[in-house]
Amino acid sequence: MDYFLDDFQKELVAQARRIGKEKIRPVAAEYDREGKFPWDLVKIFADSGFYSIYIPEEYGGIGHGVMDLVLVTEELSRFCGGISLSVAATALGTFPIVISGNDEQKKKYLPDLAEGKRLAAFALTEPAAGSDAGHIATRAVKKGDKYILNGTKVFITNGGEADINIVIATTDPEKGTRGASAFIVEKGTPGFTFGKEEDKMGIRASATRELIFEDCEVPAENMIGREGEGFMVAMKTLDRSRPGVAAQALGIAQGAFDLATEYAKTREQFGQSIIKFQALQFMLADMAMQIESARATLYATSRMIDAGVKDVAKESSMCKVLASDTAMKVTTDAVQIFGGYGYMRDYPIEKFMRDAKITQIYEGTNQILRMVIARSIIKDINKAS
């Protein structure tokens, strides 16, 4: 399908594809096996301007939006869903500053993030607060011109590698969602350490780590927005970042589809290539339709966000659910097309299936996001009646 990308976007996609083919594909299996963070590729992404896409021009970025970020993330993820994640995860940790930060915070942090000199992370999840983001336990207590943070965040993407961490903590536990606040916490701040490095099923080239705060003193000027606005900062951020997860999922699905069609063309059984069997053709047709539906919804949502549409919780959830469910289905079918070889680590396809799974879980499980979609539908019905 033609999505009528402009010349800049076409060039961006071509550049990301080149990097994917030449730099990511040859090393993807090694990074996956060793579970190491791809700093050498981060440098290439930084030199290519991938971290600057969504940052306003006055703060060192190129002032484009979610759509261009999605195009790059999708393309890089065709080659490795783990290596590509440093870009989308940094966007997740940068959006709170872009959306709700003040001018000083933007001037201080955005130029380095745009250049890819420093990475960002977003820390909301805790051991006992995953989907129920309104009930976090990490505490921030005001003391003079500082806040003292205590608590633990888990499963933080880019954790340990990111210099700039957005931490959601409660300043008033009685108030639930209205008692949370958002802080910028720099790596190296006394009282801020890193815990367990997770050994994951997929996206193994990305870093996932615990963030531990023990009497960590954060300057009050590092609060994003006002006290009590942290939950809203988080929700608005996730509305913008979920298309990034959708793009990662879509890229993984497309990458698996590319490999599956190539294999089906060359693999022979019963005296002919298996792509000639209708059973396989129907599978490929379904995979292609699912991928294209996910892509159309993702691009439409991204364009809505860039056009300034305010309430995109429903659309952003829809594109994430659609693309991640598609990724799981398509990668599972791709393994099926490879047959016994698909199950073996010697072949690249099983990695796509492992990488796909997380996209149904993080930045809002697909169950929670279906709830967000349903709530929005009910709200619209009530408004109309």
Ligand code: COS
């Ligand atoms: N944009 C703006 N406002 C929003 C919003 C959004 N996307 N989502 C919720 N809000 C507002 C609500 O309107 C409500 O405002 P009022 O207090 O003025 O009524 C407030 O925020 C609280 O929302 P709600 O009542 O819906 O809170 P719940 O505790 O029921 O939880 C969910 C809402 C489940 C949607 C939220 O906790 C969530 O998104 N959880 C998943 C978190 C997640 O993605 N975790 C992954 C880790 S982050 S990488």
